[in-house]
Structure formats: structure tokens, C-alpha cells
Amino acid sequence: MTPDATEDTEDTTTFADLGLRPELLRALLDLGYEEPTPIQREAIPPLLSGHDLLGQAATGTGKTAAFALPILQHMPAGGGDGAAPMALVLVPTRELAVQVSEAVHRYGRDLGTRVLPIYGGQPIGRQLRELQRGVDVVVATPGRALDHIGRKTLRLDALRMVVLDEADEMLDMGFADDIEAILQETPEERQTVLFSATMPPRIDSIARAHLKDPVRIQIERESTAPGEAPRVRQSAYVVPRAHKPAALGRVLDVEAPEATIVFCRTREEVDQLTETMNGRGYRAEALHGGMGQEQRDRVMARLRAGTADLLVATDVAARGLDIEQLSHVVNYNVPSAPESYVHRIGRVGRAGREGVAITLAEPREHRMLKTIERVTKSRIVVEKVPTVADLRARRLELTRSALEESILEDDLEHFRVVVDTLADEFDVMEIAMAAVKLAHEASGAAADEEEIPEVPLRSEREGRGRREPAGxxxxxxxxxxxxxxxxxxxxxxxxxxxxxxxxxxxxxxxxxxxxxxxxxxxxxxxxxxxxxxxxxxxxxxxxxxxxxxxxxxxxxxxxxxxx
CATH class of the missing domain: 3.30.70.330 (RRM (RNA recognition motif) domain)
Structure with missing residues (x-):
């Protein structure tokens, strides 16, 4: 199914048009959702009709509501009366399990739906008690779900719907066998839903084996009109490893982002980079799997409140996070898989706003950028790291803009007496330059004299003669x-x-x-x-x-x- 190209743009589809029950419509209205996203508009009707579904859409397009609302549509008011769940949602990470569970709870609050996230690293005693008491929807990581199935504490005989969310991510994490084993334990007549940001052959293989005549939906990124800037501006900087923190700071100073996620490979790298960036005067927060849920909640609250503007995170910890003010995504290393790159940059460029995706590549990683370009069919422009002179010019431009805004918006009359007094002794231009200097220094624009060496890129022909890495x-x-x-x-x-x-x-x-x-x-x-x-x-x-x-x-x- 694809959107009708001849659809009248003024005839906007609403959630009520999709046939959702009143309790869900009230919850959506209270949450401020006015109209469905493309994936919701395309997926909800066939799911309400009982069809299996194979959906491809980028991160942040509203996939959770696209499967959660149909699940809740068929739930009895006041919650189910049995111990066995009616729906099972499989997700790759515990972070996403918590977020999906919270979303289902919010949408189904007027229905009394019982939702339980189960994942590794959480005390199993609470999970056992809740499962014994009875739940309607289980949101689980594959390994922990299989563990409960083996213990006979998670019964699947009453399942009506199974959802595989972020299926490509689950396969990348090695959960293919677990998913197969879980699906073998589910009722034959279940409804099966598979959502994925990318569609490698392995996903298609699972769909053929476990989905019955599925409706296929693919939501493409919105294309841009000729002459318009792309929704996500993609660029890369080739930088020696020792200079990466300085290069990151230089790029952020020039870009002046509203909020940024910097993706690192390991927790150790996250902690080190966060400390380094804070030492350089940035308001950086770390987010990784070694942190408790309360710590993560505090970090996200500071980011959303604007008291932090730089989130340094691992892929898993940041999975499923939705940050409205996010404008930039930075890959501190080149992602090892093009699919990971697609997931990351899908977090920006939403709701018609331009997003920026930046990659810091070491010289040896330059070819990996070409692989990502080829797979994603998008161009990544390799740019030169801004020089000290570029940075100074940018900072002066920001100072000039701040002064211009103050002249246009602020009441400056009570400062006139200072200028008049100084004008008796000094030229007005000298007074203005001194004021600009003080404003510039007060903005925190400290001098940065460290020049970052430019890395000459070898051509493909030159690169062929290099010795391959050890086998x-x-x-x-x-x-x-x-x-x-x-x-x-x-x-x-x-x-x-x-x-x-x-x-x-x-x-x-x-x-x-x-x-x-x-x-x-x-x-x-x-x-x-x-x-x-x-x-x-x-x-x-x-x-x-x-x-x-x-x-x-x-x-x-x-x-x-x-x-």
C-alpha cells in the first residue's frame, strides 16, 4: 500500500477516520496528537482488519503507535481477565522495551490495559509476579522472552498479535534463532506484524516464513523539490584519532546546533568523550547501558529542559529516544554497518525541519564512507575541518547577530547615559568596538589556537597498493x-x-x-x-x-x- 498520489491535500485524514474506539481517540487528543503520520495512516486500517503486515519506515516516523493502537483496539475495556497476554511485542533493547511499554500504557490508559516490559538486567522476581497476576501486552527482548517461555511463566496460547519491532536491529544483535524459537511457540492463527527501518534479505526471509499474505508498506523519506536543501544534510570530516575531540568541538562551534547526539562505540569512549567535552566548556551528558533507569531519566530531563545540549551515547542506550529539539547527529566513528547509519540519521530532519548528520572518520575509515554512500544511495560530502580563522569568524558572526537582535528587540535607552559620557572623551566607533569586544568575550568565545592537521585523501588507485590488514x-x-x-x-x-x-x-x-x-x-x-x-x-x-x-x-x- 502506498499513499494515493491524487489524494486531495486539503482532505486530511484524522485518527477518527481510521475507525479507532473513543477511549483511544480521547487519549490521543489529550496527548496532543492531531493527525496520523504516514506510517500510521497506512498501517492502522489493514491491522484493524486482521491482516499481517510488513512495514518499512525510518526511525521516528511513529511506528509504535502504528501497531500499539490496533493492539488496544481489540482489548476489552477494563483490561483482560486472563493471565496470558493477548499481544507480544519483541524489541532489540531494554531501553526500547521500556519506551514501547510506556507508550502502550499512555494510549490505553482509559482501557485499563495491563502492560509489562521484560528484559535482561531487571530483577526477574517482579516479572514473575506480574506475569502470574496477569498481563494483556508483553513488551520483551527476545532472550528474556525465551527464558520465560522455557520457565512456563510466559504463556502464548492466548496471543492474538505478535509484533517484531526494529527487526533488522534484532537480527544484527544475533537474535535470529531466539525469534524463530519464539514464533514456533505462538498460535498458528495469530496476526503477525514486522516493522524495520531497512529490509535486508534476512528480513524478507522471516516475512516469507512467518507472515501470511502480508500487506507491504514502505514509507520513503520525503523527497525535496528541485533547488531545495535536503531534509538531512550529510557531511564527513577525515580527522586523525588524536584530534577528534578538538575537531568535534570545532564543528559544533561552527554549526551552533540546538541539541546534538554524538554516537560512540563503547561505554568507555562515551565517558571519556563526555568528560573531555565538559572540560572544553560544553554542556555534555553521557548515556549508556551502564547507567540505571533513574540516571537515564535525569539525563533526558536535562536535555529536554535545555540545561544540557550535547548527549554522548552508545547506540543501544539511545535506541528509541525521541528528542524534539534534536538538530544534529554526530557519528564519532564511522558506523560498522550502513543500516546503523540509516537508524542514526533518521533521528533528525523531521517535521519539515532540516537536520544535520556529521561523521568523524579516521583516515583508514574513508572507504567505509563510500560503502555507506553506495548502500544508502545518498551523498556524504567530505569537508575540511574548520580552521582557527574559520572559528573566529563564526564566533564574531554569532556576536554580531546577538547585538543585532538586541538593537531590534531590547530597550536600550537607559544605557544611553553611559555612551553619552564616554563620547565626551572617545570616538563613538571606539566605544562600539569596546562594547563588541566585551560582548564577544562574555559569550564564552575563548581563543582556540590548536590547528588540526589536514589529512590528504588517497585516491582509489593509490589505495590499491596498500597492504591489507592481518588475517x-x-x-x-x-x-x-x-x-x-x-x-x-x-x-x-x-x-x-x-x-x-x-x-x-x-x-x-x-x-x-x-x-x-x-x-x-x-x-x-x-x-x-x-x-x-x-x-x-x-x-x-x-x-x-x-x-x-x-x-x-x-x-x-x-x-x-x-x-
Missing amino acids: RDERRGRGPTSGMTRIFVGAGRSAGVRPQDLVGAIANETRLSGRDIGAIEIADRFSLVEVPQQAADDVIASLRQSTIKGRKVTVRRERFPAR
Whole structure:
């Protein structure tokens, strides 16, 4: 289904036009939602009619309401009377599980719908009590859902709808087998919904296997008219690693964003960069999986209140966050997968406003930018890092704009006596220049004399002669990557262990995401996995409590042989 190109633009579809029940319409009105987004307008009618659905839309387009409202439409008023849930929503991260659960609760508040998020890292006792008491909608990460199914504490026999939200992200995190196992336990006559920002072949394979004649919806990014600027301006700067914090500050000073998310790969990098940026005078806050929910809530409250304007985060921690005033997204490193890049830049350029996506690439990552361009079919302009002279000019321009606004808007009459007194002794131009100097310095525009070296980019022809990175066999016996610790897992190829099994086990039971995990080597009888040093003990303890390929295995730090 696609929007009708001949539709009269003045004939706006409302939520009432979609046939939603009065309780939902009241909740939407109280929340300030005036009309459905394209994905909601296209998805809700077929879902209300009982069709399976395969939907593709970028992050931030309103997918949650697109499946939550149809779920709630069929809920009995006052909540269900049985213990088993009527709907199951699978999501990749605990952060998204909480946010989806909160959204369903808000939409269904007048219905008394019982909603429960279940995910790893949360005390299982509360989950067990709530499941025993009875819930209508369960929002879960795949690993924890499968755990409850195995314990017989999550019954799926009454399910009417199963939703796979952010399906591509779940596959990237190694949850493919868990999803298959969960779907095998659900009733044959269920309604199945799959939403994804991208549609790799694996997603299509799941759809063919588990969706029955689905309605297919693809919401494209809004195209721009000839001569207009794109909704998301994409650029990159090639910078040596040692100069990245300075380059980030330089770019932010020139861009002057309203609010920014900077994506880092690991928690350690998030904490270090946050400290560095605060030391440089920015109002930066960290957000990663090592923080409790209360800490995260405080960070988001400061960002939304304007007391912080720079959020430094890992992918998983920022997943599903909706920040209205967000204007810029920065990739502190080039994302390892084009799909991750698509997810990140989808957070800006909404509601007709221009967004900016910036990537800081190290020289060795330049080719990865070309891969992202090819896959996403969008151009990423490689620009030069602003010089000290550029920065000074930009800061002076901001001072000039502030003075111009004051002249036009403020009541300056009571300052006239100061100017008149000084004019008896000095030229008016000198007085004005002194006033501009003081205003400029008061704005916090400190001198930045550090020049960032320009990195010459090699052509493809020059690049072909370079030696390729060491192969996997060549790397064996070497220590782990800087900042990482290698974990020994006592199961390998002979036990059928694959990289996604290890990634899924770690991501499901710890606060790490798939992107936090480094190199994985699988031998016949054991495997080696690189994880951030500060998370190693947590990973070891968690894996010792869980199973891999259905059995307990030895887990410890790698013991390096004497050299």
C-alpha cells in the first residue's frame, strides 16, 4: 500500500477516520496528537482488519503507535481477565522495551490495559509476579522472552498479535534463532506484524516464513523539490584519532546546533568523550547501558529542559529516544554497518525541519564512507575541518547577530547615559568596538589556537597498493585490541557455536550491545570474544549463569601463553 498520489491535500485524514474506539481517540487528543503520520495512516486500517503486515519506515516516523493502537483496539475495556497476554511485542533493547511499554500504557490508559516490559538486567522476581497476576501486552527482548517461555511463566496460547519491532536491529544483535524459537511457540492463527527501518534479505526471509499474505508498506523519506536543501544534510570530516575531540568541538562551534547526539562505540569512549567535552566548556551528558533507569531519566530531563545540549551515547542506550529539539547527529566513528547509519540519521530532519548528520572518520575509515554512500544511495560530502580563522569568524558572526537582535528587540535607552559620557572623551566607533569586544568575550568565545592537521585523501588507485590488514590466522596469539579484554568460552565449532550465538548471549544478559563486542574467533572446542575491559567481569558472571547452544560452558578471561 502506498499513499494515493491524487489524494486531495486539503482532505486530511484524522485518527477518527481510521475507525479507532473513543477511549483511544480521547487519549490521543489529550496527548496532543492531531493527525496520523504516514506510517500510521497506512498501517492502522489493514491491522484493524486482521491482516499481517510488513512495514518499512525510518526511525521516528511513529511506528509504535502504528501497531500499539490496533493492539488496544481489540482489548476489552477494563483490561483482560486472563493471565496470558493477548499481544507480544519483541524489541532489540531494554531501553526500547521500556519506551514501547510506556507508550502502550499512555494510549490505553482509559482501557485499563495491563502492560509489562521484560528484559535482561531487571530483577526477574517482579516479572514473575506480574506475569502470574496477569498481563494483556508483553513488551520483551527476545532472550528474556525465551527464558520465560522455557520457565512456563510466559504463556502464548492466548496471543492474538505478535509484533517484531526494529527487526533488522534484532537480527544484527544475533537474535535470529531466539525469534524463530519464539514464533514456533505462538498460535498458528495469530496476526503477525514486522516493522524495520531497512529490509535486508534476512528480513524478507522471516516475512516469507512467518507472515501470511502480508500487506507491504514502505514509507520513503520525503523527497525535496528541485533547488531545495535536503531534509538531512550529510557531511564527513577525515580527522586523525588524536584530534577528534578538538575537531568535534570545532564543528559544533561552527554549526551552533540546538541539541546534538554524538554516537560512540563503547561505554568507555562515551565517558571519556563526555568528560573531555565538559572540560572544553560544553554542556555534555553521557548515556549508556551502564547507567540505571533513574540516571537515564535525569539525563533526558536535562536535555529536554535545555540545561544540557550535547548527549554522548552508545547506540543501544539511545535506541528509541525521541528528542524534539534534536538538530544534529554526530557519528564519532564511522558506523560498522550502513543500516546503523540509516537508524542514526533518521533521528533528525523531521517535521519539515532540516537536520544535520556529521561523521568523524579516521583516515583508514574513508572507504567505509563510500560503502555507506553506495548502500544508502545518498551523498556524504567530505569537508575540511574548520580552521582557527574559520572559528573566529563564526564566533564574531554569532556576536554580531546577538547585538543585532538586541538593537531590534531590547530597550536600550537607559544605557544611553553611559555612551553619552564616554563620547565626551572617545570616538563613538571606539566605544562600539569596546562594547563588541566585551560582548564577544562574555559569550564564552575563548581563543582556540590548536590547528588540526589536514589529512590528504588517497585516491582509489593509490589505495590499491596498500597492504591489507592481518588475517584472522595472523592475529591469533596476539593480545586483544586496546581497551578490550578477551573472554574464553569453552564451546566452539564442534558444538555448533556461531558468532551470532555469542553476540546474542552477551547482548541479552548484559548491558552490552552487539556493537560493543569486538573480534570473535571460533576454534573447534572453544571461542574467544573481545569485550570492553570494564565490562569483562559482568560478561563472565552473566555467561556462567546462562547457556550457549543449550548447555553450560566454561567462561573465563583468556590466559595468554608465555612468549
